[in-house]
Amino acid sequence: MPENLTHREDYRKEKKLRILEAAARVFARRGFFGTVVADIATEAGIGKGTIYEYFDSKEDLFFAVFEWFVRQTGAKTKISISALKGSAPQRLEALSESLMGSWDEIRDIFSLVMEFWSASASSETRERFQQAFRQGYSDFRGIVSSLIRDGIERREFRPDVEAESVAAALVGTWDALLLQAWFDDSFDHRIAAKEFLDVVLRGLSLQ
Amino acid sequence: MPENLTHREDYRKEKKLRILEAAARVFARRGFFGTVVADIATEAGIGKGTIYEYFDSKEDLFFAVFEWFVRQTGAKTKISISALKGSAPQRLEALSESLMGSWDEIRDIFSLVMEFWSASASSETRERFQQAFRQGYSDFRGIVSSLIRDGIERREFRPDVEAESVAAALVGTWDALLLQAWFDDSFDHRIAAKEFLDVVLRGLSLQ
Amino acid sequence: MPENLTHREDYRKEKKLRILEAAARVFARRGFFGTVVADIATEAGIGKGTIYEYFDSKEDLFFAVFEWFVRQTGAKTKISISALKGSAPQRLEALSESLMGSWDEIRDIFSLVMEFWSASASSETRERFQQAFRQGYSDFRGIVSSLIRDGIERREFRPDVEAESVAAALVGTWDALLLQAWFDDSFDHRIAAKEFLDVVLRGLSLQ
Amino acid sequence: MPENLTHREDYRKEKKLRILEAAARVFARRGFFGTVVADIATEAGIGKGTIYEYFDSKEDLFFAVFEWFVRQTGAKTKISISALKGSAPQRLEALSESLMGSWDEIRDIFSLVMEFWSASASSETRERFQQAFRQGYSDFRGIVSSLIRDGIERREFRPDVEAESVAAALVGTWDALLLQAWFDDSFDHRIAAKEFLDVVLRGLSLQ
DNA sequence: CATGAATGAGGCTTCATTCAT
DNA sequence: GATGAATGAAGCCTCATTCAT
Known part of the structure; x- marks a missing residue:
């Protein structure tokens, strides 16, 4: 039984x-x-x-899709991040490339993300979604900021860097670059990410 | 008559x-x-x-709101940018602060932007909206990249900087920081923007 | 004043x-x-x-158009009928030709007649219109039947002919032929009317 | 399954x-x-x-009713006509009586026919309905005219009769008599049809 | 368990009519 | 007298959800 x-x-x-x-x-x-x-x-x-x-309902199904999607993406990201090796700058570069490179997978579900955002902007589920977004962003920010703090400790980054702020901005940058790629086929987010990270890493570096 | x-x-x-x-x-x-x-x-x-x-219809009204909003925002932004003085780094900082500072105004209409994104993610108006977004982002990117190129010419930024890429990323960063602020009240986008731009400017600088 | x-x-x-x-x-x-x-x-x-x-209202205007139209048509018809000369058969033929010949004028307003019929089939004005139709048909029937009775008296038609019935049918025939012409461009109502009236007149004749 | x-x-x-x-x-x-x-x-x-x-829509339903009605009526008519026996005049008389006699059934749906006419006089479905009417009238005309031609061949009708024209007119007459009966309760379409057909048959006869 | 026929609340839109100018 | 801006009742249709089979 x-x-x-x-x-x-x-x-x-x-x-x-x-x-x-x-x-x-x-x-x-x-x-x-x-x-x-x-x-x-x-x-x-x-x-x-x-x-x-x-x-229970269409909305319930929608939110289940959302949670399933977030869990999936989060899991994949955590795995790929934990597998990163090398110096802090190297790990950041690898992370950036990994994120930007998964575009081909992401592009198909970006519309879905837009929908989640949209749902978060309206309807009663707003709070539900906003919280999930908050959480997701926060988790990712935490990962990146700890990576940066790690770099500071290892003397790979300047000691006066505000890890939290830089992490938040970097996460946002990646997100926004994917967004631009999403609605503009001719936009090359990989190059932009690479070039920009170069600048940022130089800015973070001791010299 | x-x-x-x-x-x-x-x-x-x-x-x-x-x-x-x-x-x-x-x-x-x-x-x-x-x-x-x-x-x-x-x-x-x-x-x-x-x-x-x-x-003519609810959709027509919605798109009219969108166009009116884009036109308004675009006009305001152009005016504030043209008023910027000083060195390229100073102007970038001023721009950043201006954008982040207008949050109190923006926050009320950010929901509206989300709606436009949402509308662009579905329905037949998708293309209509996507194109408008493309245009808006592209315009802003152009302004920032010319500002950066200006800085390169003036020897305020390193000559090997990819102005376009950095501009795209910066624009995205600002956007994403506002987004994070929008769904997370406790997030201070001003500090994050300031700290991050510090890093970026250092990365862009000749030394 | x-x-x-x-x-x-x-x-x-x-x-x-x-x-x-x-x-x-x-x-x-x-x-x-x-x-x-x-x-x-x-x-x-x-x-x-x-x-x-x-x-007073759209309906009122509609009915006014109807009455004006009926009055106009009725007046024209009465005038043309009163002008008829010759034997009863000749007058019937002239009447038929006159009716069928006015097609080019009528065709433009036949749609209107259809509308009147339609309005009579529905809405509260039903009774109003039905009565007007009844009256119009009855008037016309009266004219034709008196014409036929005239023929009977003059010994141009058989004495046992039911003038009322034949008149009703003839009026209906003309009406229906115009109707067929209205929705079928290739239908020649003039020829049909002429040939048919030939048969009817032969049937009405003493021999 | x-x-x-x-x-x-x-x-x-x-x-x-x-x-x-x-x-x-x-x-x-x-x-x-x-x-x-x-x-x-x-x-x-x-x-x-x-x-x-x-x-799919109210209009779709309306047209479905129309088609169903036309099909039903057409089928019934064909059956009753194919069952006719005797000489051509006898068959015409039987047909006329059958049509006029079915009044009690028809009266309830005549309003419907008026509606079809109405619909054919307006809106985009105009053509759709007009064609169906054209077809219906044409079918019926064909049946009656072949009946008349049959009579001519059998030497029951005069050889110089224009079968098509007479058929068109007869069909129209029946239609119009029913119409008159529809909006005028006191009008006896049966008698009118009988008396009139008498005249027509006499006109068609060899003598 | 699975299904799809049935439902009716609710939304967009039209348009005859009114009325202030 | 003339106008057209304003209105809101009313109608068609959609679609999430239920439930009998």
Whole structure:
């Protein structure tokens, strides 16, 4: 019986994931308000009613997609960051390149991020989303600032650098460069990131 | 009669502006989809139908707000930039402070910007909005990069600096810092901007 | 003063007629429900509000157009009929040709007739219109049947002919032939009327 | 599963028909523009939204009613005509009586026909309806004219009769007699048709 | 568990009519 | 008298959600 339950749970979990993936695609394509629940069902190859067996509402599903997406992205980022080697500047460069390089993956879901932002700007879920964003940005800022502090301790960066501020700005820069790439195909965010980080690293350096 | 016509036209133009302002407030508060046309009418203190005497549709009104907003912001920015004096680094600092300082004004309309982004992420108006954003970013990038090139020519910045890339990144950074401030009250974007620009200017400097 | 009043009345009467004519054109073009009062004003080259100085409502105007049209058509028909000369068969033929021949004039207002019919099929004015139609048809039937009775008395038609029935049918035939011509350009109602009347006259004749 | 599908399809088809019938009643009662979609739903005993599960729009439903009605009427007429026996004159008399006799059935849907005419006189569907009318009239004309040609061949009618013209006129006469009966209760279309056909048949006869 | 038929609240938009100028 | 700006009732349609099968 426990095994049975487990099987059933596995089944549900897998199905839930299928719906999640389908929903992510449709939301990214059409936006939250532009998306019709029936479309998600069609995309997932199931009946309309089935979605409500797994999620309470369209909004609930939307937020589940959001959380799933954030968790996924966060996990990937943490893994790639923890794998970084070398000096602080080298690690920052590697991080930047990793972020900018994942563009091809990110571009498909950037529309989704825009939707999350949008949802955070309106509707009652505003607070819910804002908090999640706050958290996500904060986590990332923390990682980068600890990396910078590490550099300061190792005497790779100037001691009077405000790690928190620089981290916040850098995170923002990367985000905004991806944004510019998103709505402007001709914009090369990789070069911009590389050149800019060069300047920043020089500014951080002891000399 | 020409005078009469002029009067009428003035009247209509002014009324259109009043509706625009009311719409901007409501759209900022509730988002495009969260906004009900009746709310805009109430906010403007007029009847529902009157809006349709001045705008073809809710979407039309929304885009009109957008264009009006972009035009306004763009004009203000250009004026404040043209007024900048001093060396290139000084001008960049002044620009940064000016942007970050206008936060109190901007914060009220940032929600509106989010809405425009949102609208650009979905629906058929996507292209319309994306292009406007592209243009806006591109304009601003151009201003900042010419400022940097100016600095290079004046030997205030290193000659091997990629003005375009740095400009794109800086513009993005400011944008993203405002964004972080927008959804995180405890985040001090002014300090972050100041500290970060310090680093960047040091990185740009000849030494 | 009486002269003054007369002038004013003349002015009003003429203006009313201008509105009537404009309304007839627009109603014929777009139908009652498809017509927007503003269009009539534009067509008449006046302001929207002015119409309500001369007519109580859109429906009132519509009915006024109808009555004006019926009066006009009726008057014309009576005149042309009273001018008919010759034997009863000859007068029927002349009448038929006159009716069918006025097609080029009628075709432009047939849409209007359709609208009147339509209005009679729906809305509260149903009864109003139905009665007018009844009256119009009845008048015309009366004219034709008296013409036929005249023929019977003159021994040009068989004595056992039911004048009323034949008149009703003939009137209907002409009406329906014009209708067919109206929605089928390739249909030649003149030939059909002529050939058919030939048969009918032969059927009415003593031999 | 195929059986299941068939069941579902049957169910939908039947439901669609129920809506069609309800819509026909309401449209006949109130006209196209006078009809509110909610009324149809009430008449059909279903919810407003359900109608849109089966028809794309009010106009679509209206045209579906029209087609259904035309198909039904056409089918009935063809059947009754093919069942006619006897000489050509006898068959024409039988046809006339059959048409005039079905008045009690027709009267309830004549309002509907008026609505179709109305719809054909306005809006973009004009062409759609006009063509259907053209077709219907043309079909009927064809049937009657072949009946007449048959009579000519059998030497029951004069050889110089223009079958097409007479057919067109006869069809029109019947139509118009029903029309007169529709808006004038006191008008006896049966007698008029009988008496008139007498005259026409006499006119068609060899003597 | 899965489904899709049914629903009705709610939103955008139209337009006849009014009325201040 | 003439005008057109203003209005709000009313209608079509969408779509998230429910629920019987």
